Amino acid sequence: MSADKPDTRLVELGRRKEWTSGVVNPPLYRASTILFDSIADMEAAEPPTDGRLQYGRNGTPTTWALCEALTGLEPGAAMTRLYPSGAAAVAGALLALLSAGDELLMVDSAYGPTRALCNTLLKRMGIATRYYDPMVGAGIADLIGERTRAIFLESPGTHTFEVQDVPAICAVARDRGIATLIDNTWATPWLFPAIAAGVDMSILACTKYIGGHADVMLGTVTATAEFAPRLDQARRMLGQTAGADDAWLALRGLRTLGIRLQRHEENALRVARWLDEQPQVARVLYPALESCPGHEYWVRDFKGASGLFAIVMKGGDKADRARMIDGLRHFGIGYSWGGFESLAVPADPTRTATTTDWEGPLVRLHIGLEDPDDLIADLAAGLDRYRAGE
Structure with missing residues (x-):
């Protein structure tokens, strides 16, 4: 890792001169077939590796630049692969x-499609899944069985935002020879360098904050040297890749990640603290607030907070929640988050979570880059609509 400070690395990582050809950003290389001057040159390109053109699925300077940049943001990481x-x-x-x-062992607060994968495809493949309480910490040791091969974390959790004791769980796993994975999309390595905390594989939906503009579909996995070969082999066998256009958009978004997340946090803190004082709101589930489960781990391990959190409404029902959300002017209604825009959607953790009970209708909010005073005024009117149904 460079001795340069994080903001400098964020601007400069992945911009090798041999990949940029003298311009600021790596050019957009769209490629499938790569042409060689001779059979000897073709054979010399085996096995595929970053920095050596072989076939479009195995990378071009555009995708290599993004992989190198994301790996460089994770102290202790050896490789990043795109999906x-x-x-x-x-x-x-x-x-x-x-x-x-x-x-x-899968955290009970995991993203819905992650649970679906475990309960369908992995089950059909003969891979068993057991769900664990996100607040288990070092107590994960009591859940490990003879067949346990991996522990999956997501911190904070989807919808319910529990912050896990990642170092404690990873320490137990490492002592037992068990791999650890984390969905680190909420924080990104900018706010939580997961590999340095002991995780073996850190997963990002770059669709969210890395891209940052609601215009790219992209995922990444960053791995330690121990697990990088297995990750790379599986990616090749599954034929997984990402287009150069999406990688280029993610690189563009990456350069402003630091200042965008700073603004997301500033706005979200103002809105969350205001909501925490409103009579219609029972709880605000935001890791930066003391009332959020695992707040102490957030203080210890994270460098800041992003713009995504949830509120538990007091009383009311789904119709009241719909009336509140439908009338919002500055919050869009739509899947995903992490872009510049604010979003509001209903959430129901009881449909998936099994280890924790939740009370009251939930609303998940993504606080964007708008003026927070406008967002607060919009939510105030929404809370009035919610209360009108009482």
Whole structure:
């Protein structure tokens, strides 16, 4: 790792002169077939490796630049590989590690498609999944069985935002020879360098904050030297890749990640603290607030907070929640998050989570880059609509 400070690395990583050809950004290389001058040159390109053109699926300067930049943001990482979405990255990482007869310990607050993968495809492959309480910490040791081969974390959790004791869980796993994976999309390595915390594979839906503009579908997995060969082999066997256009867009977004996340946090803190004082709101689930489960781990391990959190409404029902959300002017209604725009969607963790009970309708908010005063005024009107249904 360079001795340069993080903001400098964020601007400069992945911009090798041999990849940029004298311009600021790596050019957009769209390629499938790569032409060689001779059979000897073709044979010399085997096996495929970053920095050596072989076939479009195995990378071009555009994709290599993004991989190198993301690896450089994770102290202790050896390799990053690209996937067409965050869900594909989760699947690619798990399939690189697990075989028939293995058991996976999956955090109960995981992303819905991650649970679906475990309950369908992995189950059909003979891979068992057991779900664990996100707040288990070092107590994960009591859940590890003879067949356990991997532990999957997501911190904070989807919808319910528990912050896990990642170092404690990873320390137990390392002592038992078990691999650890984390969905680190909420924080990105900018706010939480997961590999340095002991994780073996860090997964990002770059669709979110890395891209940052709601215009790219992309996932990545960053791995340590111990697990990089298995990840790379599985990616090749599964034929997983990402287009150069998406990689180029992610590189563009990456350069402003630091200042965007700073603004997301500033806005989200203002809105979350305001919501925490409103009579219609029972709880605000935001890691930066003391009331959020695992807040102490957020203080210890994270460098900041992003713009995504949830609120638990007091009383009311789904119709009240819909009336509140439908009338919002500055919040879009749509899947995903991490772009410059604010979003509001209903959430129901009881449809998936099994280890924790939740009360009251949930609303998940992504706080974008708009003026927070406008967002607060919009939410105030929404809360009035919610209360009108009482």
